[in-house]
Amino acid sequence: MSISKWIGASIGWSFGGPIGAIVGLAIGSVVDAMTSGKNSPLLGQGQQQRSRRRTRRPQQRQTYRSRAQQQRAQTQSGDFEVSLLILASIVIKADGKQDQRELDFVRNQFTKMYGKERANNAFRLFKNITKQNISTRQVCLQIKEMMDHSSRLQLMHFLFGIAKSDDHVAESEIKQIYTISGYLGISNKDFESIKAMFYNSKENAYKILEIPKTATDDDVKRAYRKMAKKYHPDKVAHLGKEHQEGAEEKFREVQKAYETIQKERGF
Structure with missing residues (x-):
């Protein structure tokens, strides 16, 4: 080649x-x-x-900036x-x-x-x-x-x-x-959410779902649905199967965080 x-x-x-x-x-x-x-x-x-x-040919290429929205x-x-x-x-x-x-x-x-x-x-x-x-x-x-x-x-x-x-x-x-x-x-919330996935703590379960500990049970459920959608492996399907498998790790951490809060609160 x-x-x-x-x-x-x-x-x-x-x-x-x-x-x-x-x-x-x-x-x-x-x-x-x-x-x-x-x-x-x-x-x-x-x-x-x-x-x-x-x-x-190089002269036929558009600059990367002019193609940004198309390529995103x-x-x-x-x-x-x-x-x-x-x-x-x-x-x-x-x-x-x-x-x-x-x-x-x-x-x-x-x-x-x-x-x-x-x-x-x-x-x-x-x-x-x-x-x-x-x-x-x-x-x-x-x-x-x-x-x-x-x-x-x-x-x-x-x-x-x-x-x-x-x-x-x-x-x-x-x-x-x-x-x-x-x-x-x-965003800072997304940064703290992903960071919390690498530490074991009950408080981190709330950070992963991007909610405060004072959140109501309904808030927790809504946050879980929102985060599950954000981190669903299908979101990176365009990168190929290899990256969908990697995205499943974040998805599992969201599920784990939700289950931790469920167990703590008993709902």
Whole structure:
């Protein structure tokens, strides 16, 4: 596969803007070690329809900003994957070190979602991304403009998973994820809800449902229905089955929170 088709199949809408620059530099480093014709696409493997659509000449492309509204509802697995790699690199470096458990978490999650071969290729790119100085604001603003809200919530869930993977969530990591959430247009309630999914506490059950402890039983039931709808796996169906399975983790946490309050209140 030619390098132009490889890139087209790999990074979709993120071909432009600050993300495109970051990935382009990382790909350049990876390509130096490639053997021509023996490597599969790094990301977005199998998305033939999208690669054909994106292998037009550069001068025929619209800028990523002019396509934002059109693409927001069309975010695909490869676009999500690239965004995830970049944001993961930012969080991992937040505490001034790269813990092997965090790196293993990223690799294992990618293997679970995409399979071993694609995960290995993605991790090669990831290691080159972690060596770069990245503007969190610029990257997040591009993601916010191009990616739908449900997919951005899925990104946040993954980032908290990274922070928790070494069994200690550093304050610097929490601050970094909070900064990312703000740039991504994630509300404080959504941030606290997802954060609470990674801690065991009765109070966190209320935070997950985004309600105060003083909420009535009817308020609790309404909140559960609202959150179950927000985090339903079908919300990220456009990203592919691998991400629906990941979204089920958030959905189960919502159910668990509701059941905890049910048991506590006896209704």
